[in-house]
Amino acid sequence: MVTSIDIPIVTCRKTYWQEYYHKNREKIIQKNTLYNKLHPEKNQAYKKKWRAKHLEREKVKERARCKKYREEHPLYFKKYRKKYYGENALYLNQKSKEYRKEHLVERKEYEKEYRQGNSEEIRQKKSRYSKLNRVKLTRENREYRHTHLNQCHLYSHTYYQRLRYRVLLHYSINPKKPVCACKGCKENHFPFLTLDHINGNGKEHRQKLGSQSVYNWAEKHNYPAGLQVLCFNCNMSKRKNKCCPVHKGSNQKKW
Numbered sequence: 001m002v003t004s005i006d007i008p009i010v011t012c013r014k015t016y017w018q019e020y021y022h023k024n025r026e027k028i029i030q031k032n033t034l035y036n037k038l039h040p041e042k043n044q045a046y047k048k049k050w051r052a053k054h055l056e057r058e059k060v061k062e063r064a065r066c067k068k069y070r071e072e073h074p075l076y077f078k079k080y081r082k083k084y085y086g087e088n089a090l091y092l093n094q095k096s097k098e099y100r101k102e103h104l105v106e107r108k109e110y111e112k113e114y115r116q117g118n119s120e121e122i123r124q125k126k127s128r129y130s131k132l133n134r135v136k137l138t139r140e141n142r143e144y145r146h147t148h149l150n151q152c153h154l155y156s157h158t159y160y161q162r163l164r165y166r167v168l169l170h171y172s173i174n175p176k177k178p179v180c181a182c183k184g185c186k187e188n189h190f191p192f193l194t195l196d197h198i199n200g201n202g203k204e205h206r207q208k209l210g211s212q213s214v215y216n217w218a219e220k221h222n223y224p225a226g227l228q229v230l231c232f233n234c235n236m237s238k239r240k241n242k243c244c245p246v247h248k249g250s251n252q253k254k255w
Helices: 010-021 025-038 040-053 055-072 074-087 089-102 104-117 120-132 134-145 149-171 202-209 216-222 232-238
Strands: 193-196 227-231
Touching: 010 025, 025 040, 025 149, 040 055, 055 074, 055 149, 074 089, 089 104, 104 120, 134 149, 149 193, 149 216, 149 227, 193 202, 193 216, 202 216, 227 232
Parallel strands: none
Antiparallel strands: 193 227
């Protein structure tokens, strides 16, 4: 049998005050409200002091309460969040921009890690979103291209040139720099180089590809055989000649 001597004094006091509060709850609330009305400054100072002292504990409690509420009322929470975002869209966008500017390095690292860990999930989400909002996305892209015409041209040009360089470097006889494959030609100036079909079936291949470029196709299909790097002079001379007429005196290379 447990006697009152065995129970600690703190526990006894706690139980006593709990019982007292439950019995006189309404009276205590009335007294507190009256005191707060008479002494608002003291009440505010006390609240401020108490929050500063118990800030971390209150944050943890608030997060736990919110999590529990979200789990119990998923539909209501979804509707509330959608409504809140709709009403405060400008404010939230401004706050998110400010936060990203302040934490730029941390944000980049986090996004990089997230993309590496959830690449498949991100791809599925993007494809699902694009299927559901195809009309909206095409309209937005058209409007953006119309308003940012110079930027879009510059981006597409740089992307295409980088793609060309990667593909030409892979098919080049020199692993460090794209060079013409003709033995008598030492052309290595990048704008003068192009891809050539060794078997001479370039026209049929391009017709099959349609709007897709040969460079894009080659990179997507992991650089298949049957292509080489030539300069435009050697490539044009290959059409009607059995050997390269430009470098005829040097080495009589047969195509």
